[in-house]
Amino acid sequence: MGSYWSAHENILELKVYDENTVTKDDLLFTVLFDVAKIQLGETVHLTFQLNPKSREISSLEVLVDNRRTKTEPSEKDFLFSVKGSYEASRTLSLGSPLQRTGPLDFHYIKYSLSELCVALAEKKPHSFLCTSGEEKKDYHASLTIPLDSLPFTEKVAVAKDETINLHVKSNDWSRNLDVRLEFDLCMEEKNFLQKRRKFVASALKKALHLEQDLQDHEVPVVAVMTTGGGTRALTSLLGNLLGLQKLDLLDAVSYITGSSGSTWTLSHLYQSADWSHKDLSGQIGELRRHMTKSKLSCFSLESLKYYDKELKLRKQEGYQISSIDFWGLLLEKALSDGKNNHKLSDERQALNHGQNPLPIYMILNMKEDYSLSEFKEWVEFTPYEVGFLKYGAFIRAEDFGSEFFMGRLMRKLPESRICFMKGLWSNVFSYNLLDAWHLSDPTERPSLRCTQNRTVDVEADQPSLPARSHDLDTYMVTPECGIMGIIRQVLTERVMVSKFYNFLKGFQLHNEYLQSKSFCRWKDTVLDKFPNQLTEAAEFLCLADTAGYIDISYPPLMRLERKVDVVLHLNYSSGSQTLPLEEASKYFLKQGIPFPKIHLSEEEKKHLKECYIFEDADIPEAPTVVFFPLVNDTFKKYKEPGVERSPAEMAQGNVDVSTIFSPYCLNSFTYTEEEFDKLVELTSYNIQNNKHLILQALNSAIEQKRQHKK
Numbered sequence: 155m156g157s158y159w160s161a162h163e164n165i166l167e168l169k170v171y172d173e174n175t176v177t178k179d180d181l182l183f184t185v186l187f188d189v190a191k192i193q194l195g196e197t198v199h200l201t202f203q204l205n206p207k208s209r210e211i212s213s214l215e216v217l218v219d220n221r222r223t224k225t226e227p228s229e230k231d232f233l234f235s236v237k238g239s240y241e242a243s244r245t246l247s248l249g250s251p252l253q254r255t256g257p258l259d260f261h262y263i264k265y266s267l268s269e270l271c272v273a274l275a276e277k278k279p280h281s282f283l284c285t286s287g288e289e290k291k292d293y294h295a296s297l298t299i300p301l302d303s304l305p306f307t308e309k310v311a312v313a314k315d316e317t318i319n320l321h322v323k324s325n326d327w328s329r330n331l332d333v334r335l336e337f338d339l340c341m342e343e344k345n346f347l348q349k350r351r352k353f354v355a356s357a358l359k360k361a362l363h364l365e366q367d368l369q370d371h372e373v374p375v376v377a378v379m380t381t382g383g384g385t386r387a388l389t390s391l392l393g394n395l396l397g398l399q400k401l402d403l404l405d406a407v408s409y410i411t412g413s414s415g416s417t418w419t420l421s422h423l424y425q426s427a428d429w430s431h432k433d434l435s436g437q438i439g440e441l442r443r444h445m446t447k448s449k450l451s452c453f454s455l456e457s458l459k460y461y462d463k464e465l466k467l468r469k470q471e472g473y474q475i476s477s478i479d480f481w482g483l484l485l486e487k488a489l490s491d492g493k494n495n496h497k498l499s500d501e502r503q504a505l506n507h508g509q510n511p512l513p514i515y516m517i518l519n520m521k522e523d524y525s526l527s528e529f530k531e532w533v534e535f536t537p538y539e540v541g542f543l544k545y546g547a548f549i550r551a552e553d554f555g556s557e558f559f560m561g562r563l564m565r566k567l568p569e570s571r572i573c574f575m576k577g578l579w580s581n582v583f584s585y586n587l588l589d590a591w592h593l594s595d596p597t598e599r600p601s602l603r604c605t606q607n608r609t610v611d612v613e614a615d616q617p618s619l620p621a622r623s624h625d626l627d628t629y630m631v632t633p634e635c636g637i638m639g640i641i642r643q644v645l646t647e648r649v650m651v652s653k654f655y656n657f658l659k660g661f662q663l664h665n666e667y668l669q670s671k672s673f674c675r676w677k678d679t680v681l682d683k684f685p686n687q688l689t690e691a692a693e694f695l696c697l698a699d700t701a702g703y704i705d706i707s708y709p710p711l712m713r714l715e716r717k718v719d720v721v722l723h724l725n726y727s728s729g730s731q732t733l734p735l736e737e738a739s740k741y742f743l744k745q746g747i748p749f750p751k752i753h754l755s756e757e758e759k760k761h762l763k764e765c766y767i768f769e770d771a772d773i774p775e776a777p778t779v780v781f782f783p784l785v786n787d788t789f790k791k792y793k794e795p796g797v798e799r800s801p802a803e804m805a806q807g808n809v810d811v812s813t814i815f816s817p818y819c820l821n822s823f824t825y826t827e828e829e830f831d832k833l834v835e836l837t838s839y840n841i842q843n844n845k846h847l848i849l850q851a852l853n854s855a856i857e858q859k860r861q862h863k864k
Contacts, residue, residue, distance in 0.1 A: 349508025382414025482577025
């Protein structure tokens, strides 16, 4: 991965518009051409049809043309700009000759034919729209300097009878990268796993009554995978973890992944450095107090003033403020006793000795003009790093939100408090109408292809250029116009977007990126063949909850480097309990990622059991999935595994987690004490009552690792 971004892909984009006198010019089509296909000075002709119903023929001519432009300056106010640089443009006003001005710095991509443009300001007369003292200026380019020819020094006349010395110098900026570019795990996680392995081996020896200690190669990697579900997920996860603790199996777990509501539980637990080795009843009691209290105080005048103060502070720190930040502050007020200065990187203290599983928070990166089924990229957060699974690009957790350019940290912002991260991880407010449609019926994901841009491979029927393995084909992309274009604009508009500075900004993809197995493992968007439109070209990341696509947090566990053997799937989704798992299985099958096939009849889905084991002997690389749907089955009659309820206790077993009248629906943010206790008891019981299936999966994983060693 070290050279993944080095020999970059150069794609020429030619956009063709119609000319409208009154309205905005319409984009007719875009041609994307890989310039590696031609040599310097060579002319290439490609023929393509603009419209299948038309006989008009267009010819695309690609040339290399370098020109320098100089104009006579007449003012003393300058605008310096380098397109594609981190700074973009900077203004310099010349004052008294005795006043010394400092140098202006630009950071740009080397060998990219960058140019420094110097523009002069011309004063415009005051208009009736200008307030007193305002002065409008137009900037006109007077000098263009190709930066590849530097070092460069030139004296430029800027006014009659006056001159200035303009010095331009290019230097190598050899500072090390602040972005880690590799698909492998970071060193901190590797060290953690080495320490954690001792806890896992000891727990498994005790649980499985093994006579001998497990060797390192025999110790399976076990993960807990949780879904979203708001406060239902928060509460249910507490019960599930309590059940694992009562079985002495918490120490057998190396990873816990979460999304949306389950991240609220994890971020609360990891404020304690030894949470999994303490009786969870204390943590459960604390969250019980918050879940059962009135939430009216969240909207008191005092609280609103606090939110306003915190949002202003966050803006001063340099963050892009949105309603998602307000949502995070609401969560803080609702689920804690006051301002909480805990941060994601602080959770390393809970991992220093391998004493707890490693938490991984899952989210999606999206684009504003596309639905999640068309474009999404998996982003993981750990106390060590934040990064993209698809690109193999990671930054330190404390640097998330700061400004980067070409892999260097340019402006450090204070690390976000955990409440803002909770708001981000449970951001269900950035979905557009297409996402909402897909959420209501996931089987209808392809239903609006008629609104998508039409993409044609120009070279498909005319292979006139010598092909190389890493060259991209030439595509013509025609946007939908007319009524379908309007419909698409309405359906894909995102009213609220959570934006963070893009730490991939300035990078360029390697020219063989489509041959990278690691990239292709997560290549699932309509833009993957168009590198200029992928994430490294964006100013900001746009992030949202995973439930808008599939309500899972599996992807980090499917990284080859983590080598996960067993996954305990704890489901808290609303609606169908099996749908997220089925959708995940289909998704991983499509991506070529080893995962067991899910087979459940319609009759089985109507009467779900508490636990299922899914494994695939034909795919030994696939993890074993121990699936726990959120159901109330034998808990109705048993208060503990093997202990029947008395007639007086039968009411305690009546826990509605499936009907529309359930108190645990997504929009319920306050439970009664009885409702909270029942849900915790149910989810704890479901784990304990299926101890034999969990141990069966763990034992099989150990045997498989032993066989693999042989």
